[in-house]
Amino acid sequence: MDLNLRDIRAFIAVAQTGSFTRAAARLHLSQPALTVQIRRLEETVGVRLFDRNSRNVALTATGRELLPLLQKSLHDMEHVLIDARALGDGSSGTVRIACLPTFAASVLPELIQQVKVTVPCAGFHVRDAVAGVVETLVRNEEVDIGLTGGELSDAEVDVLYAGADHLVAVLPAGHALARRKRVSLTDLASVPLVLTAQGTSVRAVVDSAFSSGGCTPEIACEPTYMMTAVAMVRAGLGVTILPASAREVRAEPELRVRPIDHDAFVRPIALIKKRGRTLPPVTQTFVAMLLERLAPG
Template structure:
């Protein structure tokens, strides 16, 4: 049994209006066309729903019982249509983003603030994680978008935008490295280093740079989060290497940073999504805002 929603709406309109004439005008139908729709609904249900005389129309007992059910169905359907149109128009929705911690507190936060000033009913779910976790979240469709470091060659992922982030060495104020004319791999190899976790994109860049120079770093500690590495530098455990976009660099007034004079210390940063999947309208719109701020972030 297939109920036609137009027939259901016709029945509800007649009962609410108390008249075929008024209901036909509300639905922009002729009275004969409205009568046919009611008849078709009754044929589908194999039951009479309206008692009609020359002057009055009233629902039968079954019609009275079905009226609130039909009204609820129509309200729910209308709500779905309105919500879908709002989503398509980007008036509301949820944008889910997995991101490197270095971007979560900088370019991403600024992009969200800018986007929500124009789309206040759009909300965001942010998962800040190391590179491998970001890739997994996008691949498994737990998020719509990912901001990840390093080149992305996974066929299950599509790169929407690519930029770069130059790495800096972080050191205590007054440290000898601050007085050198330039910082190279050879210089860095002379000091104990606090390096990021091997699963992070920053660590991958650092390891490749040292290998390419034929040197080995002196690792004092490893940290998963940049703020932890900054704290270790503050405690005098060594120097660390972080991306120039990281807000953590400026969190400690007693620490300094400077560019590493080696083109190998550059991290690719990619905005990605699951390959072959259509982004929700709000997420697609947010991409434009986000890429505009990423390109302007420190490199």
């Protein structure tokens, strides 16, 4: 027979009050019901816990030894229940998300602040990574949700949101193409380019656009991170192509951003989770707020 929290509470109440009558009143029980709980606990542990007669109640030696142990057990289990209820109602918990660096450096910090206003006890486990890694982390359940880029054809994930991120050309203020309001695929094919490395979602879109247009880009450098690509452009090594939403694009006053006059320079983005898995309530709150941010208009 397992220990019952009600029986433990009954034992502690009798031990603290020294009276079945007072303990029953504290617990809002009838005295016979309290007696049943004490007997059940004694049967469970296999030993008498109280010496009692018509005038007084006293802990046995075993009862005295068990009292601090059961008090600690009751305290721990009550806090487990409190924590479990908080996780269940979404007032606590950890949002585990993997996302593209673009999102991690732009929308995510402000979104975390917004969620913390609603759920002050929320925690966040963030992994910023390229698209392929984001999908792997979701598939392996190392995170609960992922914001990824590029084409998605994974039967193990559910898409909670699908959208698009337009790519733009980023170039020095003194560059010849900076005088134009928009640049074309041919323009980009005529200058050295700093392109993010193979395996990134942006690079996949750029390669596909050049291939479909029958152009071969002149690649000067292939850094992994957008911040590195921007630094190389600033140093005059070439023109880079990045998502318009990238914070790196807006943080460089000496650089210029130009739209690309070609429909292929659009990166699909998607919010995903592992198929068949229920999101924790706090993560559901986060997703709802994120969808508000991502919704057009």
